[in-house]
Amino acid sequence: MKKHFTCIMCPIGCEIDVEIENGEVISIKGNKCIQGEKFVRQEVKSPMRVLTTTVRIENGEYAMLPVRTDRPIPKSLLFKAMEEISKIKVKAPVRMYQIIAKDILQTGANLVATRSMKKK
Numbered sequence: 001m002k003k004h005f006t007c008i009m010c011p012i013g014c015e016i017d018v019e020i021e022n023g024e025v026i027s028i029k030g031n032k033c034i035q036g037e038k039f040v041r042q043e044v045k046s047p048m049r050v051l052t053t054t055v056r057i058e059n060g061e062y063a064m065l066p067v068r069t070d071r072p073i074p075k076s077l078l079f080k081a082m083e084e085i086s087k088i089k090v091k092a093p094v095r096m097y098q099i100i101a102k103d104i105l106q107t108g109a110n111l112v113a114t115r116s117m118k119k120k
């Protein structure tokens with residue numbers, strides 16, 4: 001089976017062609033570096049993504065606080081994670097990289113603030 005991927009590990013976005021047999025990667029073409037190979041192998045095994053979103057914040061300069069997971073989580077869990085995150089409401093002030101929620105869906109990834117926010 002042949003599959004095509006666009007590498008998301010850096011802004012170059014290499015177009016990578018992969019041949020897979022019995023779930024095993026047998027050839028990879030088009031990547032400019034080893035990161036592309038790692039990305040494709042992970043995509044074939046179990047796609048992972050960093051989740052970037054916002055949570056509600058009480059008494060902050062803005063109504064929403066930008067957040068992301070501190071490591072990629074399985075792509076299959078993104079929707080469920082968004083449901084959990086939509087229930088979160090934090091209180092200002094918040095500092096950048098502060099942990100907002102620990103171990104999202106037992107993935108080992110924490111949700112962290114991607115900016116500081118003062119009280120209004």
Ligand code: SF4
Pocket residue numbers: 007008009010011012013014031032033034035036037
């Ligand atoms: S293969 Fe390497 S150079 Fe190409 S997009 Fe991925 S990380 Fe960037």
